[in-house]
Amino acid sequence: HTDNTGSAVVNQRLSDARAKSVADYIIKMGIPKDRITSKGYGPSKPKASNATAKGRAENRRVEFTIVGI
Numbered sequence: 655h656t657d658n659t660g661s662a663v664v665n666q667r668l669s670d671a672r673a674k675s676v677a678d679y680i681i682k683m684g685i686p687k688d689r690i691t692s693k694g695y696g697p698s699k700p701k702a703s704n705a706t707a708k709g710r711a712e713n714r715r716v717e718f719t720i721v722g723i
Contacts, residue, residue, distance in 0.1 A: 655717070657710035658697040669694030676716050 655672075656665040673692035681687050702709035 655695050655699060655701070655713055655715050656697050657713040658700070658704045659710060662696060666694060666696035669696040672716050676718060680718075 677692035702712035
């Protein structure tokens, strides 16, 4: 995820790179690659308002879900 500062294209690329970085780390820690998927959402799913610096900071994040252990 990203805030809405800058262009949507750049933010989407950044979001994709963040997601891939987390996936790569999890794989490096021993989780099989075929059990990992990643997706960047860019600025499309804000958690907080982008009208404030605090809200923008909250929107620059990575979330992940563990499914089926």
